[in-house]
Amino acid sequence: MEIEEDRGRLAEDDPFELEVRRVFQDTLGLVHLALVTHYDLEELEAIELEKDLYVWFVRFCTRPGNFSPIQSRPFLMVACCQFAREYQKYLIGTGVRDSNDKLEKLLDREPSEVARDFARNLQFLDYRNPDV
Amino acid sequence: MSDSARVIRFPARRRQAALIDPEVASTRAREYLSASTEARSEGGLVRQLREPDFLSAVCRLLREELNTAPRTVAKESAAIYDLLLAGEVKCGVFDEHEFFLGETALLSAGSLRLLGDRDAAECWLDRAEAGYRHTINPAPPLAQVAYLRLAIRYDKRQYREVLELLPSALKSFDVLGLPVEAGKARFLRAMTFKELSRHGEALAELESLKNFLAQGTDLGLHGQVLIETSAYAYGQGRKSEAACDLRRALVLLEQAGRTIGVAHVHVTLGELLRNEGNLSEAVESYRRGSASYLSLGSLAIASYVRVLTAETLLAADRPREAEWEILQALPTIEEQKMVPEGFAAVALLRESVKRRKTDPNALRELREHLQKQN
Numbered sequence: 001m002e003i004e005e006d007r008g009r010l011a012e013d014d015p016f017e018l019e020v021r022r023v024f025q026d027t028l029g030l031v032h033l034a035l036v037t038h039y040d041l042e043e044l045e046a047i048e049l050e051k052d053l054y055v056w057f058v059r060f061c062t063r064p065g066n067f068s069p070i071q072s073r074p075f076l077m078v079a080c081c082q083f084a085r086e087y088q089k090y091l092i093g094t095g096v097r098d099s100n101d102k103l104e105k106l107l108d109r110e111p112s113e114v115a116r117d118f119a120r121n122l123q124f125l126d127y128r129n130p131d132v
Numbered sequence: 133m134s135d136s137a138r139v140i141r142f143p144a145r146r147r148q149a150a151l152i153d154p155e156v157a158s159t160r161a162r163e164y165l166s167a168s169t170e171a172r173s174e175g176g177l178v179r180q181l182r183e184p185d186f187l188s189a190v191c192r193l194l195r196e197e198l199n200t201a202p203r204t205v206a207k208e209s210a211a212i213y214d215l216l217l218a219g220e221v222k223c224g225v226f227d228e229h230e231f232f233l234g235e236t237a238l239l240s241a242g243s244l245r246l247l248g249d250r251d252a253a254e255c256w257l258d259r260a261e262a263g264y265r266h267t268i269n270p271a272p273p274l275a276q277v278a279y280l281r282l283a284i285r286y287d288k289r290q291y292r293e294v295l296e297l298l299p300s301a302l303k304s305f306d307v308l309g310l311p312v313e314a315g316k317a318r319f320l321r322a323m324t325f326k327e328l329s330r331h332g333e334a335l336a337e338l339e340s341l342k343n344f345l346a347q348g349t350d351l352g353l354h355g356q357v358l359i360e361t362s363a364y365a366y367g368q369g370r371k372s373e374a375a376c377d378l379r380r381a382l383v384l385l386e387q388a389g390r391t392i393g394v395a396h397v398h399v400t401l402g403e404l405l406r407n408e409g410n411l412s413e414a415v416e417s418y419r420r421g422s423a424s425y426l427s428l429g430s431l432a433i434a435s436y437v438r439v440l441t442a443e444t445l446l447a448a449d450r451p452r453e454a455e456w457e458i459l460q461a462l463p464t465i466e467e468q469k470m471v472p473e474g475f476a477a478v479a480l481l482r483e484s485v486k487r488r489k490t491d492p493n494a495l496r497e498l499r500e501h502l503q504k505q506n
């Protein structure tokens with residue numbers, strides 16, 4: 001995913017946005033995995049959603065009282081699962097895409113619950129990158 | 133690209149998802165807030181509310197004005213909330229629409245509380261909760277809602293409930309890493325102790341807060357704490373320390389743009405000077421206080437301060453000026469039903485002023501009645 005493509009402003013001078021960007025990039029592999037492997041999104045659909053997730057995550061990290069970008073990654077995963085679920089439900093509901101048992105089961109689960117499973121992988125990422 | 137990806141545009145994906153430079157967003161937010169209602173709709177300014185960065189800048193500006201222009205903030209935030217709720221504008225992606233419903237409702241609640249409209253403020257807090265509840269991380273904003281609910285309970289003199297519920301709110305602020313909110317909650321606890329005449333505990337909390345806030349975390353709150361410590365210092369006979377704290381409070385509150393606090397300090401300083409026998413400086417301080425309250429639209433408190441000014445002017449043997457202050461105060465006192473209908477002191481006072489012989493007993497009775505209301 002190319003973040004610059006859909007951003008509308010530059011981050012070079014803003015250390016906070018650079019930090020958000022770094023955290024997002026570090027988590028992007030997991031986000032992509034959730035969208036494509038679990039929620040059955042097409043590659044290009046996933047890339048489009050990731051762009052929205054990025055701008056949302058920048059704003060989310062600036063909300064009053066929210067934690068640092070690195071501590072906010074579990075919320076990024078919740079947003080990712082929630083958006084993927086709504087998107088797939090939208091496609092299935094409009095008849096554009098057929099469902100299957102595996103997808104149905106996943107769509108029945110709460111996005112926060114699915115995201116919690118992914119959060120374990122975030123801890124694994126931290127283990128691999130001890131500086132975070 | 134798959135067919136579905138080419139054909140289907142998911143409804144939540146919109147142009148307004150793009151980020152806007154914070155300075156550009158602030159400039160546009162200022163233009164929006166200074167424009168008239170007609171100019172906003174004719175110029176399509178309202179459409180900008182779809183953009184989260186723009187709306188975020190508007191909320192930030194309104195938050196900055198909360199203590200100086202609560203009436204404006206109440207009006208603006210309620211108007212934006214209504215537009216968002218009616219679906220006339222759909223803001224951002226994911227939970228952003230709900231987040232801004234919460235933000236604008238919380239701003240309305242905070243401003244209405246400052247204006248003394250507690251029932252309406254509580255209603256707006258319910259709306260704020262309803263919005264925040266659907267966001268991805270509701271804990272920090274809901275902790276702020278919880279604090280404001282406690283502050284309203286304090287205003288309603290429900291002190292036992294405040295003391296019972298405060299530890300939980302403080303724990304939330306500590307866990308969530310919100311030191312400013314934690315400071316405000318501790319101040320609320322100190323003020324509750326004070327109201328319950330538990331002065332030792334109140335003073336201990338205030339002194340601890342004073343040290344904590346000296347780091348510059350919250351100038352406005354630091355000013356408020358100094359107002360209270362000065363009152364205790366004065367009560368314990370440390371008069372110069374009291375005056376010193378009050379003057380420092382005035383500087384801090386002015387720096388923080390806390391007009392309500394500044395107004396309060398002027399009145400408190402007036403009381404201190406009056407008790408010291410410095411009547412002419414007391415009058416000046418009271419006048420600055422009532423002018424500040426008037427600029428905030430707090431007409432009732434401004435009228436009460438005018439009554440205090442009139443009493444001080446009579447004591448200083450300046451009856452003509454006292455008459456003028458009373459004549460300025462009485463219409464608001466009656467219009468806002470600050471005294472019961474047929475309250476004898478008001479009639480006596482009006483009559484005595486007409487005869488240009490102000491009745492000091494009627495004036496005192498009125499002041500005492502208003503003092504109880506405040």
